[in-house]
Amino acid sequence: MKSISLDVNGTTANLTIDDPTMPLLYALRCDLGLHGPRFGCGLGQCGACTVLLDGNAVRSCVFPAVSAVGHRVVTLEGLGTREKPHPLQQAFIDEQAVQCGYCINGMIMQAAAFMSSNKTPTEAQIKQALVNNLCRCGTHLRIVRAVRRACCGA
Amino acid sequence: MDAMSLPHSVNRREILKFGGLIVCFALPMRLTAAGDTGEAAAADTPKVVAPDRVDGFLAIDRHGNVTVFSGKVDLGTGVRTAIAQIAAEELDVPIARVNVIQGDTLLTPDQGPTYGSLSIQNGGVQIRLAAATARRALLRKAAQRLNVDEHDLTVDAGAIKPKHGKASVRYDELIGGRPLEIALDNDAPLKDPKTYTVVGRSQPRLDIPDKVTGRFTYMQDFRVEGMVHGRVVRPPAIGATLLSVDADSVSHVPGLIKVVRRKDFLAVVAKTEWGAIAAARQLKARWSDWQGLPDEDKIWDYVRATKIIRDDVTSNRGNVDAALAAADRRLSSTYDFAIHTHGSIGPSCAVAAFERGKLTCWSASQATHNLRQQLALMFAMADADVRAIYIDGSGCYGRNGHEDAAADAALLAREVDRPVRVQWMRADEHGWDPKGPPTLIDMQAALDASGNVNAWYSQFYGPDGVAGKVKLVAAELAGLPHETAMSPGGIIAGTAVPYAFTNVRTLAHRLVTTPLRPSWIRSPGRMQSGFANEAFLDEIAVAANADPIELRRRYLADDARAIAVLDRLALLAHWQKRSTAKNASGSTATGRGMAFIKYENNRTYVGMVATVEVVRATGVIAAKHFAVVQDSGQIINPDGVKNQIEGNVVQTVSRTLIEQVRFDRSRVTSIDWQTYPILTFPDAPQIEMELIDRPDERPWGVGEPSAAIVSAAISNAVFDAVGVRLRSVPFTPDKVLAALKV
Numbered sequence: 001m002k003s004i005s006l007d008v009n010g011t012t013a014n015l016t017i018d019d020p021t022m023p024l025l026y027a028l029r030c031d032l033g034l035h036g037p038r039f040g041c042g043l044g045q046c047g048a049c050t051v052l053l054d055g056n057a058v059r060s061c062v063f064p065a066v067s068a069v070g071h072r073v074v075t076l077e078g079l080g081t082r083e084k085p086h087p088l089q090q091a092f093i094d095e096q097a098v099q100c101g102y103c104i105n106g107m108i109m110q111a112a113a114f115m116s117s118n119k120t121p122t123e124a125q126i127k128q129a130l131v132n133n134l135c136r137c138g139t140h141l142r143i144v145r146a147v148r149r150a151c152c153g154a
Numbered sequence: 155m156d157a158m159s160l161p162h163s164v165n166r167r168e169i170l171k172f173g174g175l176i177v178c179f180a181l182p183m184r185l186t187a188a189g190d191t192g193e194a195a196a197a198d199t200p201k202v203v204a205p206d207r208v209d210g211f212l213a214i215d216r217h218g219n220v221t222v223f224s225g226k227v228d229l230g231t232g233v234r235t236a237i238a239q240i241a242a243e244e245l246d247v248p249i250a251r252v253n254v255i256q257g258d259t260l261l262t263p264d265q266g267p268t269y270g271s272l273s274i275q276n277g278g279v280q281i282r283l284a285a286a287t288a289r290r291a292l293l294r295k296a297a298q299r300l301n302v303d304e305h306d307l308t309v310d311a312g313a314i315k316p317k318h319g320k321a322s323v324r325y326d327e328l329i330g331g332r333p334l335e336i337a338l339d340n341d342a343p344l345k346d347p348k349t350y351t352v353v354g355r356s357q358p359r360l361d362i363p364d365k366v367t368g369r370f371t372y373m374q375d376f377r378v379e380g381m382v383h384g385r386v387v388r389p390p391a392i393g394a395t396l397l398s399v400d401a402d403s404v405s406h407v408p409g410l411i412k413v414v415r416r417k418d419f420l421a422v423v424a425k426t427e428w429g430a431i432a433a434a435r436q437l438k439a440r441w442s443d444w445q446g447l448p449d450e451d452k453i454w455d456y457v458r459a460t461k462i463i464r465d466d467v468t469s470n471r472g473n474v475d476a477a478l479a480a481a482d483r484r485l486s487s488t489y490d491f492a493i494h495t496h497g498s499i500g501p502s503c504a505v506a507a508f509e510r511g512k513l514t515c516w517s518a519s520q521a522t523h524n525l526r527q528q529l530a531l532m533f534a535m536a537d538a539d540v541r542a543i544y545i546d547g548s549g550c551y552g553r554n555g556h557e558d559a560a561a562d563a564a565l566l567a568r569e570v571d572r573p574v575r576v577q578w579m580r581a582d583e584h585g586w587d588p589k590g591p592p593t594l595i596d597m598q599a600a601l602d603a604s605g606n607v608n609a610w611y612s613q614f615y616g617p618d619g620v621a622g623k624v625k626l627v628a629a630e631l632a633g634l635p636h637e638t639a640m641s642p643g644g645i646i647a648g649t650a651v652p653y654a655f656t657n658v659r660t661l662a663h664r665l666v667t668t669p670l671r672p673s674w675i676r677s678p679g680r681m682q683s684g685f686a687n688e689a690f691l692d693e694i695a696v697a698a699n700a701d702p703i704e705l706r707r708r709y710l711a712d713d714a715r716a717i718a719v720l721d722r723l724a725l726l727a728h729w730q731k732r733s734t735a736k737n738a739s740g741s742t743a744t745g746r747g748m749a750f751i752k753y754e755n756n757r758t759y760v761g762m763v764a765t766v767e768v769v770r771a772t773g774v775i776a777a778k779h780f781a782v783v784q785d786s787g788q789i790i791n792p793d794g795v796k797n798q799i800e801g802n803v804v805q806t807v808s809r810t811l812i813e814q815v816r817f818d819r820s821r822v823t824s825i826d827w828q829t830y831p832i833l834t835f836p837d838a839p840q841i842e843m844e845l846i847d848r849p850d851e852r853p854w855g856v857g858e859p860s861a862a863i864v865s866a867a868i869s870n871a872v873f874d875a876v877g878v879r880l881r882s883v884p885f886t887p888d889k890v891l892a893a894l895k896v
Contacts, residue, residue, distance in 0.1 A: 018408040019428060026428045035375045036368030040499050040548075041580040042431075045827040048499055076368035085367060092366045096358060096793055099801055100230025100549030101365035102500045108366060127835035134827060136499050137230055137549040138804030140838035142797070 004069050008032060009078030020066050024058075025049045027065040028075060036076025036105045040134075047106035047133035051075050057113035076105045079112060088112055091150035092143075099137030106133045111147045121151055205263035208291075208334040211284035212241070218312045218326035220245060220252045225265030226277035227257040228361070229520060230549040231857055232794040233273045235359045239790055240278050243352040244285035244345055246309035247325070249360075257522040257544030267521030269552065269621060269674060270644065271855025274790055275757070278853065286342040288334050295328045347788065347849035354849055356793035361546070373518040373547040373556075374503045374577065381505060381573040382411055383427040384566040385434035387420040388586055389631070391444035391820035392670075396420060403438035413437065414569045419632035421562065423570050427577070434579075445819035447669055454490055457594045457615055460665040464618060469650035472657030477609035481600030485697055489597065489686035491865075491883045493815040494590040495824070496675055497832060500548025501583035502555030506563035507573035512539045517560040518547025524623050525557050529564055532629040532636060551805070552643070553624050553673035555587040561628035581825040588624050588673030589815055591617050591642050595686035600657075605698030607709065609657040612686065614649050616679060617642045617672050618664035624673045642672035645679025648862060651687055652716065652752040653709035670815070670822065677858040680754065681806070681865065685883060688749035688866030693879065701731040702748050702870070716752055716759055718846065719783050723748070723761035726844050727781035737877035743768050744778075747870025749863035758859040759785040762803075764839075764867035768875045773890030777807045777868055782843040782860060787851035795845055798856045803841050806864035808833035814884050 002020070006013045006027065015031045023042075028034045028051065037060050040048030044059040051060045052074040080086030085093070088108050098104055107130060114121070114129040121129070126147045135143065202209045203223070213221045222241045228234035234254045242249040255261055257268070265277045289309065296314040297304035300321050307314050315322035324330075347354070364370040389396070399420060401413040409425035410433050422433040448456040478484060504517035513535065519525045522542035530537045547556060555578055563576040578586075593616050600609035619640035629636035646662040677684070695702040703720055710716040723729070729748070736745060745768070750761045765779040780803050789795055812831055816824040824830035869880045878893035 018426075019432060022428045026426075029375075030427050034368065035371065038372075038500060039374060039577065040501075041827060043580060043826055045580075046499055076366075080367060082363050082367045082369060085363075089366045093358070093362055096362060096797060098359065098362045098365050099232075099797060100499075100546070101362070101370065102230075102372065102498075102548035104366055105368065124836075127838075130835045132834075134499060134832060134834070136497050136551075136805065136832065138801035138808075138838075139797070140804055140833075140835055141800055141841060144835065144838075 002066070004066060006065070006068055006073060007071065008073045009075060017065060020064065022065050023061050024051070024063045024065045024068050024073070025060040028060060034075050034077055038102060038105050040103070045134070046103070047110060048103050050106040050109040050133070052109060052113055055113060055116055057110045076108060079108065086112070088115070088147070088150040091146040095142050095146040095149060097139060097142035097146035099139045103133065103135045107135070107143050111150070115151055119151065123148065201261050202333065203261065203263050205265065205280065206338050208284045208288050208336040208338060210263040211281050212288055212334055214325050214329050214334070216326055216330040218247070218251060218324055218330065220247055222252060222254045222281060223262040224254055224256050224277060224281060225262045225523070226273040227268045227520060227544045228546060229268055230546070231273070231798060232359050232791060234361060235357055236274055236790040236794055237278050237281055238360060239352050239357050240282045241285050243350055244282050245289055245312070247312040249352060249357065251312065257519070259522050259526045259540070259542045264523040267524060267621070269520060271753070271758070271858040273855070273857070274853050275855045278790065282344065283338055283340065283342060286344050287336055287339045290339070290342050291334065291336050292325055292328050296323050299323050299328070350849065353790050354788070354792070354847065357791050359794070371545070372500065373516065373545040374500050376505055376516055376545050377575070378505060378507060378573045381575050382423055382425055382570065383430040384421050384423045384563060384574045384576040385430040385579070386562050386576065386582060387422065387434050387437055387439065388582060389418060389441050391441065393444040393446050394418070394441040397440040397442055400438040404433040404436050407433040407436065412570055414566055416565065416632035419565065419628055421566055423566055423574060431579070447817055447819050449819070450817055453592055453669070454594055456669070457592050457665070460667060462663045463666045464664045466646055466662040466664060467659065468646055468662060469658055469660045474609050474611045474657045474659040477657040478598060478600045478611065481608060482603045483601040483697065484598065485601070485693055486596070486598045487690055487693060487879070487881055489595045489689065489881045491593045491682040491685060492813070493592050493670060494675055494809055494813050495584055495815050495830060496551055496554035496587050497830065498548040498550060498554055498583065501578035501580055502559035502587070503547065503575070503577045504556065504560035504563040505573060505575045506560065506567040508567050508571070512541070513564055514541045514543070515560050515564055516543045516545050517556050518545060518550060519556045519560060520550055520553065521557070525560055528557065528623050528626055528637070529561065532561060532626060532634045533564065533568070534635065551676040552678065553588060555583055557624065558586065558627040561626035565628050565632060584825040584830055585822045586627055588671040590675040590678065591668040591672040593679065593682040595682065597686055597690040599690070599694050601694065601698055605700055607655045607694060607698070610651065610653070610655045612649060612660045614646060614662040614683060615665060616645045616662065617668040618666065619672070620644060621674055624671065640668065640672055642668070643674025643678035647754045648680030648683035650755055652713065652755050653706070654712065655709060669817070676805070677861045680858065680862045684749070684751055684862035685865035685869070688751070688863050689869040689879070689881065692747065692866070692870040692873065696734060699733045701733055703729060704731065706750050713752070715785050719759045719761045719785050720750065722844055722846065723763060723781065723783040726783055726842065727763035729763065735874045735877045738875070741770055743770065743875040745871045745873065745875025747867050747872070747874055749866040749870060751859060751863045753855070753859040753862065757854040758856065760860045760863060762860065762863060762867050764864070764871045766868055766871040766875060768872055768890065770876065770894060773887035773894065775811055775868070775872060775885055775890060776837065777811065777839040779840045779842070780867070782841060783846065784843070784856070784860060785846040785848065786854040786856045786859070787848050788853040789845060789847045790853060792845060792847070795856050796843060799843055799860045800841050802858070802861035803864055804833065804838050806861045807839055807868070810865040810868050810883050811885050
C-alpha cells in the first residue's frame with residue numbers, strides 16, 4: 001500500500017495504491033470517478049484513454065499512476081465544462097462531430113496537445129496528429145472539421 | 155446487497171417523478187418510494203408496456219414534460235434525438251421538454267431489437283402514432299373543457315387554444331401525472347408534413363454536449379452500490395475444456411474475492427477493477443488442446459464444401475436455365491467476403507445484480523427484451539423475474555459482445571451474491587465477439603447479341619439461421635441452458651435484385667455451420683450481396699459495352715424514385731458516360747466506379763460514385779472520394795442522416811480495404827488493433843452527398859443502406875483505374891498485385 005497525491009484538473013487528489021503497476025486510467029476512473037478518459041484497449045493502441053500530462057497527450061491505460069506524481073494531469077472534464085466549454089469541445093458540438101462518442105475523449109485531448117504546438121495546422125497535419133486515435137463509427141471527417149474549426153474558426 | 159434497493163417494480167409515479175430514469179441510473183442506483191400523494195391512485199400500478207397502448211410509449215407529467223418510452227435504442231446513431239423530434243412534432247411541444255427512456259424491459263414496449271435500419275422506420279413510426287393518438291384525445295378533452303369544437307383548436311408548446319379566442323388549457327392541466335390509458339389508433343390524424351417545424355430540420359443531438367465534456371454516463375461508467383469487478387478468463391482454444399485451476403496462483407492479489415469456475419467458464423472477482431485485471435492475467439489454469447477450426451488459407455474451399463441444409467429461393471422469374479443455355483454470351487464470377495469483427499472501440503461491459511431471486515442487468519444490448527429471455531433461460535427463471543436495462547455503450551454495429559458480457563456479469567453476480575461489473579478486455583472483444591460470417595457468392599449472367607441481360611443467376615453461400623438470439627458464451631462454457639441455432643442475421647435479404655431482367659433466379663445455400671460463432675454486423679449479408687451484385691453488374695456493363703448508370707436505368711425504368719437517384723448522382727458526381735475502363739498508364743492510376751441499391755428491394759435508395767487511386771508498384775488502393783445520393787423517404791434529422799452516411803462510407807472503406815479476422819486451428823489470432831487494423835485518419839475519403847427529402851412519404855432506415863454498396867463502388871473504380879476486377883474483400887495490396895500480374 002502506498003499513498004500518493006495526484007494533481008488532477010487543478011485539484012490535489014490523495015489516493016492509496018496497492019500495485020505500483022496500476023495504470024493512471026484506473027486511478028482517474030475508479031478512484032476519482034471521472035468519465036472522460038475511457039478504456040478502449042489497455043494497450044496504448046486506440047487513444048480512448050488519452051489525458052494531458054503537463055500539456056502532453058499520454059495514454060493513461062499504459063501510464064503508471066505513480067509516474068504521474070509531481071505532474072499536472074488534465075482530463076476532458078478539466079479542459080472545459082458544458083457551461084464553459086473549451087474551444088475544441090464547442091467545435092465538436094458545432095460540427096456534431098460525434099456518433100457514439102466513445103473515442104471522442106481521445107480525439108479532443110490529442111487535438112488539445114497538438115494545438116498547443118501548432119496553432120494553424122493544415123488538414124493533413126490534423127489527420128497526421130490523430131493517426132494513432134481510432135474511431136470505429138466513421139466520424140473522421142467531422143472530427144477533422146471540428147479540430148479545424150477550433151484552430152482556424154468556422 | 156442489503157443496502158441496495160433494486161428497481162424491480164417501478165411504478166408510474168416513480169417514473170413521472172423522476173422524469174428520466176437514465177439520469178437516476180447515472181447515480182448510485184436507488185429508487186425511493188414515491189410519496190407524492192398528489193398523484194392519482196392509478197400511479198401505483200405497474201407501468202404499461204403494451205405496444206398497442208399510448209401509455210406504453212408516452213407519459214406527460216404535471217409540469218407538461220413528455221417522457222417517451224422507446225424499445226429502440228440509440229447505438230450512437232442519434233436515434234434518441236430523432237425520436238424526440240418525432241414526439242415533439244406530433245404533440246407540438248418543445249423538444250427540450252421531451253425525455254427518451256430506451257430499452258428497459260420494465261418500462262418500454264418491446265419494439266424488436268435495434269437492428270436492420272428499422273429504428274425510425276418502425277419504432278419511430280409507432281411512437282408517432284402514439285403521439286398522434288394522444289394529441290387527438292387531449293384535443294377532445296380540451297374541446298369539452300373550453301366548450302369549443304375540437305377542429306377549431308390548435309396546439310402551441312403544449313397549450314391547446316381555439317384558433318380564435320384567448321382561453322387555453324395545457325396538456326398537464328388535462329392529463330399531467332395520469333396515464334394516457336388509450337389504445338393506439340391507426341386512424342389518429344397525423345400532422346400535415348407541410349406544417350412541420352421540428353421534423354425535417356437538423357436538430358443538434360441531445361447527447362453530444364455531455365459526451366464532449368465527460369458528463370455522459372456510458373455503460374462502461376455505470377456503477378451501483380456494493381458493486382465488485384469481474385474479469386473473464388477465456389479458453390486459449392475455442393473448444394478447449396478446463397482441466398484444472400490453481401486458485402492459489404492469485405491469492406496474493408489485493409482485494410481478490412473469488413476465482414469462479416463453472417465447467418469451462420472461468421473468471422475472477424475482485425473489489426477493485428485493477429485487482430480483477432491483475433488476477434485474470436496471473437491466474438494459472440490448464441486447458442485441453444483443441445484444433446477444430448478450418449485452415450484459414452483454405453477458407454473458401456471449406457465454405458464450398460460445407461454441407462448445405464436448405465436452399466432459399468429469394469427470387470425466381472422466367473427460365474434462367476434455358477436463357478443461360480441459349481445465351482450468345484455468358485459471364486460468371488465468384489465473389490467472396492472475409493470474416494469481420496464488430497470492433498467497437500469500447501469493449502463490452504455489463505453490470506448484473508440478483509436480489510431476492512430477481513435479476514437486474516444493465517448493458518448496452520441492442521435487444522434487451524431478447525436478452526431478458528436469454529438470461530431467464532440460462533438461469534431457469536421466469537422472464538418476468540429478469541429486468542434488462544439499456545445504457546448507451548460504445549458504438550454497436552450489430553450483435554457484438556454486449557449480451558455476452560451481461561451473461562458473464564449475471565453468472566458472477568450469482569456466484570458472489572453481489573452486484574458485479576464485467577468489462578471485457580480488448581482481446582476478449584476481438585477474440586470472442588460473434589463474427590460476420592465468411593460469405594461466398596457465385597454469379598452468372600447471359601447477354602444477347604445487343605447486350606441485353608437475358609439471365610441473372612446468383613448463388614449465395616452463408617450459414618443457416620435468422621436474426622434470432624445468438625448463444626451466450628458464458629452459458630455455453632458453463633454448461634447452462636442456451637440457444638443452439640446459429641443466428642447470423644437476415645443475411646439473405648439482399649440477394650434479390652431490383653432490376654427487371656427477363657430471367658432471374660437468386661438462391662441462398664444455407665450452410666450447416668460456419669467457422670466462428672456468427673452474428674449480424676452492419677448490413678449483414680446485404681453488404682456481401684451488394685458487393686457481388688453491383689460489381690458483377692459492372693462486369694456486365696463492360697461486356698455489354700454500356701455505361702453502368704445507363705445500364706441500370708434500362709432495368710429500373712418503372713421505378714421513378716430509383717431513376718431520380720441515378721439522375722441526381724450523375725449530376726452530383728459529374729459522371730462522364732463510359733463503357734470501358736480507363737486503365738490509364740502511370741505509376742498511380744485514378745478510377746471511378748458507381749453502384750446502386752434499393753435496400754432489400756423495398757426501401758431506401760442509394761447511389762454512389764467512388765474515386766480511387768491505385769499505386770501499381772505496391773498494390774495499395776486509396777479511396778479518395780465518394781459522391782452519394784440517397785432517398786430514404788421522409789427525413790427526420792437531415793444532419794443525423796448525413797452523419798450516418800459518412801459513418802457507413804468510412805467504416806465500409808475500412809472493412810473493404812483492410813479488415814479480415816485471422817485465426818489458427820484453435821482460436822482467433824487478430825485480437826487487438828495491430829493484428830486487426832482499421833482505417834485511420836489520413837486514409838479517410840472525402841464525401842459529398844445529396845439527400846432527396848420526401849416529407850410526404852414514410853421514413854425509411856438510413857443506418858445500413860449506404861454501407862451495402864461501398865465495396866462494389868470501390869471494386870468498380872479499381873477496374874476503371876487499372877483494368878482488373880477485385881472480387882475478394884478485403885482488397886489487400888497482395889490481391890491487387892496478384893491481379894495486376896495476370
